[in-house]
Structure formats: structure tokens, C-alpha cells
Amino acid sequence: MRAGRNPEDVKLVAVTKTVDTERINEAVEWGLRVFGESRVQEAKDKISNLKSQISNTMIEWHLVGHLQKNKAKIAVQLFDLIHSLDSAELAAEINKNAEKIGKTQKVLLQVKLSKEETKHGVAKEDLLDLVKAVSEMNNLKLEGLMTMPPFSDDPEMVRPYFRELRKLRDNIEKSGFALPELSMGMTNDFEVAIEEGATMVRIGTGIFANGS
Numbered sequence: 001m002r003a004g005r006n007p008e009d010v011k012l013v014a015v016t017k018t019v020d021t022e023r024i025n026e027a028v029e030w031g032l033r034v035f036g037e038s039r040v041q042e043a044k045d046k047i048s049n050l051k052s053q054i055s056n057t058m059i060e061w062h063l064v065g066h067l068q069k070n071k072a073k074i075a076v077q078l079f080d081l082i083h084s085l086d087s088a089e090l091a092a093e094i095n096k097n098a099e100k101i102g103k104t105q106k107v108l109l110q111v112k113l114s115k116e117e118t119k120h121g122v123a124k125e126d127l128l129d130l131v132k133a134v135s136e137m138n139n140l141k142l143e144g145l146m147t148m149p150p151f152s153d154d155p156e157m158v159r160p161y162f163r164e165l166r167k168l169r170d171n172i173e174k175s176g177f178a179l180p181e182l183s184m185g186m187t188n189d190f191e192v193a194i195e196e197g198a199t200m201v202r203i204g205t206g207i208f209a210n211g212s
Helices: 020-030 040-051 070-078 088-100 124-134 158-171 189-195
Strands: 011-015 034-037 060-063 081-085 105-112 140-146 180-185 200-203
Touching: 011 020, 020 040, 034 040, 034 088, 040 060, 040 070, 060 070, 070 088, 081 088, 081 140, 088 124, 088 140, 105 124, 124 140, 124 158, 140 158, 158 180, 180 200, 189 200
Parallel strands: 011 034, 011 200, 034 060, 060 081, 081 105, 105 140, 140 180
Antiparallel strands: none
């Protein structure tokens, strides 16, 4: 690998937004095991349809898109990992619904590092407070951080965002919180993200030629 890292240290999340179940089945046959969806309702329909077709219990489903509080109940039922937790209020809603079904929901905190109004995420100034709040919730397991930088044709233009997320993580870990996962990098910039410490990359177009 160009980044000089062990490929096994980086998890490929195949983003299946707009991808039909037949093609997801093909991806499973290729050996892919982790799939990411952006919308809860679309994921619900796909996962329901695929359950009768895929018996492999190693399949993981990740929510990589924005999550509204009113969809938290369904999200907890569907997803192994939620990448997009961005507020204490949403955390409380996820925690409440996870408790109801006896589940410990794994989550990442989405951090907003750009000034784009369309991007979601907790401000970096508020990140440590949210880490503390989530860590105190009994039915949440905080695994790490996620970010979505502005799109650019030049991956080097987004490298600073990935580097900043890694530095934020490193500083928070000095406070005693373990945040092993960094979800950052998509089709256009995943190599740079890996060089900067990504442990998960979210690839749609590069696998399916459409999607995220």
C-alpha cells in the first residue's frame, strides 16, 4: 500500500446508496462484507430484502449519512455502526432506543471541519464535551470519529481536513478516551485519507460506478 500501512488495518465500507440488492449480492460474492447506507428508509428496504438471500452473519451494515432523531429507532435496529452521531440530543435518542432492545450501539462522532452549510457534524470546539457525554451513556459504545471534507478533484486539497481529524483524535485520547476508528476518505481521496490515518474508507463510485 502506498501509505506504507497494512491493508488489513483499513476497513473498506462499500457505500450502496442507489445500488440495488442484486449488485450488493454480487459484491458479497466478491468478498465484500461491510456496506454503508446514507438513508435509513432505503437501507431498511434493502436489508429486509437481503436477509432472505444472504446467510453470512459476517455482513456489517453502517449508516454513513445524516441521521435525524425521528429515525433513531429504526437505525438502532438496522445498523452495526452509526458514523454520523453529531449531537448530545441525538446520542440520547439512540441510547434510549438501544436500551429498549438490549443493544449496545456502536457509534462514531461526525466532526464538521469545513464551513460548508450542507455538511453536518459537531464543531471541533464542542467535540470533547460530546465525547464525554456519549461515553457516559450505557448503551452507546464510542468507537471514533468521522468527517466529510469539501469535495475536490485534487486530493491534496482535502489532506488538511484528514490530518486535522487525526490530531483532534490524538488530543482527545490524551484525555483518557479511546477512539481507535477514523472514518474518512471516499472514492476520490481515500489514498490521502489512509496516509493520514484513516481506519475506514467509504467507497461507492469506485466499486459500483455510482453512489457516494
